[in-house]
Amino acid sequence: MSRRFRLSLFAVGAAVLAAGLLHGLAGLPAFGHYHGVYGTVLDRVTVSERHATDVITAINFDYRGLDTMGEEFILFAASIGLVVLLREQRDEHVDAERASEAGDPEQASDAARSGDAADPERTGGEAGSDARVEAERGGGHRLRTSPALLATGRWLVGPVLVLGVYIVTHGQLTPGGGFQGGVVLAAAVILVFVAGGRVAMAPIRPTGAAEALEAVGAGGYVAIGIAGLIAGMRFLSNFLPLGTVGSLLSSGTITSLSTIVGIEVAGALTLIVSEFVDQRLLVGGRSATEPRSPK
Amino acid sequence: MSFLQAAALLAVAGCGTAVVLTRDPTRQVIVTGFFGLLLAVLFFVFQAPDVALSQIVVGTVAVPVMALLTLARLRTRARRRDQP
Numbered sequence: 348m349s350r351r352f353r354l355s356l357f358a359v360g361a362a363v364l365a366a367g368l369l370h371g372l373a374g375l376p377a378f379g380h381y382h383g384v385y386g387t388v389l390d391r392v393t394v395s396e397r398h399a400t401d402v403i404t405a406i407n408f409d410y411r412g413l414d415t416m417g418e419e420f421i422l423f424a425a426s427i428g429l430v431v432l433l434r435e436q437r438d439e440h441v442d443a444e445r446a447s448e449a450g451d452p453e454q455a456s457d458a459a460r461s462g463d464a465a466d467p468e469r470t471g472g473e474a475g476s477d478a479r480v481e482a483e484r485g486g487g488h489r490l491r492t493s494p495a496l497l498a499t500g501r502w503l504v505g506p507v508l509v510l511g512v513y514i515v516t517h518g519q520l521t522p523g524g525g526f527q528g529g530v531v532l533a534a535a536v537i538l539v540f541v542a543g544g545r546v547a548m549a550p551i552r553p554t555g556a557a558e559a560l561e562a563v564g565a566g567g568y569v570a571i572g573i574a575g576l577i578a579g580m581r582f583l584s585n586f587l588p589l590g591t592v593g594s595l596l597s598s599g600t601i602t603s604l605s606t607i608v609g610i611e612v613a614g615a616l617t618l619i620v621s622e623f624v625d626q627r628l629l630v631g632g633r634s635a636t637e638p639r640s641p642k
Numbered sequence: 643m644s645f646l647q648a649a650a651l652l653a654v655a656g657c658g659t660a661v662v663l664t665r666d667p668t669r670q671v672i673v674t675g676f677f678g679l680l681l682a683v684l685f686f687v688f689q690a691p692d693v694a695l696s697q698i699v700v701g702t703v704a705v706p707v708m709a710l711l712t713l714a715r716l717r718t719r720a721r722r723r724d725q726p
């Protein structure tokens with residue numbers, strides 16, 4: 348495809364897009380003048396009907412609770428898919444690594460040859476210890492993390508964790524809720540990784556815990572929905588006592604659903620990040636979060 | 643539209659252009675982080691604090707971290723292919 352043809356194709360596409368956008372934008376209400384019926388009604392009735400002061404959380408976890416369940420399972424499926432994909436590839440890597448460690452003659456000589464070819468500065472004597480050089484290079488990389496970053500990261504883990512719990516549990520009162528707070532909680536885990544937590548994380552093995560949290564979060568949402576049926580109402584209906592407006596334990600199932608979604612989101616993101624980190628470290632020579640077990 | 647809203651829109655437009663003009667993927671990830679933060683400011687001044695909260699964490703932490711880890715993985719994989 349020539350450059351000229353691509354440009355003309357782009358010009359046609361851009362013109363159609365611009366026309367569509369202009370047509371759509373012309374039909375919008377004036378800036379700051381919202382007249383949607385659904386939004387206006389919910390804005391009026393939410394506090395009296397559901398005792399929740401954050402209308403958005405009330406919409407997410409009550410009025411449109413079923414949509415949120417779908418949304419939650421999208422994240423669930425996406426993270427599971429990613430983890431399956433990454434673990435499939437990890438098996439390959441571990442196998443190759445084990446082969447070179449076991450001194451597979453063909454592979455070892457291959458490595459020596461290509462090592463010489465790739466790095467002309469290296470003398471012949473060093474080429475045999477390719478794997479060790481590789482591991483050392485990986486180690487040196489981690490050591491170069493600046494002390495300021497390590498210190499800041501360590502100091503931030505605690506406050507970020509508390510902030511995450513706050514945002515998850517106060518979703519019905521102030522802006523926030525399960526999705527936002529869950530991501531903040533996962534950010535605390537990411538901070539542990541950033542702050543040189545490879546060693547700190549190794550004995551905890553966050554992967555298993557994250558899997559469990561994610562499963563509890565996804566299953567819990569459905570369980571609360573079914574509890575509504577058992578209470579003699581619709582699926583996902585708000586069957587718990589609504590409490591006083593403005594108190595932490597108010598708004599019935601909105602609070603429970605928001606918390607359970609927070610657990611799910613935190614688990615899913617932690618799982619994704621720790622799988623990625625595991626991959627990165629494995630290639631450096633060692634696995635941080637999983638013991639290497641023979642098949 | 644207030645001055646703050648106009649300023650936020652302009653900043654997002656400017657930073658979005660900067661993301662596109664940065665060609666090195668690793669640097670681009672960092673610029674994307676700033677772009678995410680500016681988007682969060684935009685959402686906040688347009689009175690959507692819920693969305694702004696998610697945007698802060700997703701746009702400045704989750705997405706850059708995942709992109710960086712993917713880049714790191716691709717890089718080590720390429721190195722591995724050089725020396726099988």
